[in-house]
């Protein structure tokens with residue numbers, strides 16, 4: 001199952017948050033990030049630097065019109081999941097099971113500011129999922145959603161062609177540098 005994250009509503013002042021959405025997406029098993037309707041070269045450069053050093057393949061696209069991207073994703077047979085405080089609770093409902101049961105590639109939509117109301121509609125989001133029904137952030141909700149979707153396997157993945165690798169240790173910092 002391929003998972004791509006669409007970040008809606010990025011503003012220049014959100015630089016750090018959007019970079020962290022990208023790093024979280026990559027570290028938690030997504031294969032790419034799409035920055036909707038805006039360009040930000042600093043985010044592109046952060047993502048490229050991380051991928052260059054820490055390996056793996058992670059696609060980054062920006063200035064992508066969100067409606068047409070969502071429509072084409074669905075047309076190609078993918079499903080869409082909008083992360084929102086108002087959605088079905090990830091823990092108390094069977095929504096993760098239903099998403100997995102589709103066996104489709106997943107496009108995860110996360111906001112920043114208030115998202116357009118269309119995001120909640122069936123023709124945009126197949127699932128509206130809440131990571132608890134309390135407001136927090138796109139970074140925390142994305143991490144927990146991906147963790148539940150991949151069942152923890154994402155934390156054991158190997159990132160190919162890495163120049164830097166951490167040797168997990170109970171103390172200190174051990175890194176292999178190639």
Ligand SMILES: C[S@@+](CC[C@H](N)C(=O)[O-])C[C@H]1O[C@@H](n2cnc3c(N)ncnc32)[C@H](O)[C@@H]1O
Pocket residue numbers: 083084085086109110111112113114115129130131132133134135136137138139141
């Ligand atoms: C800072 S919040 C946006 C709050 C904004 N005032 C609103 O009403 O939509 C930014 C993004 O974090 C995600 N988010 C925040 N809390 C969430 C939760 N409990 N479950 C799922 N996603 C959440 C959503 O994707 C949201 O668009």
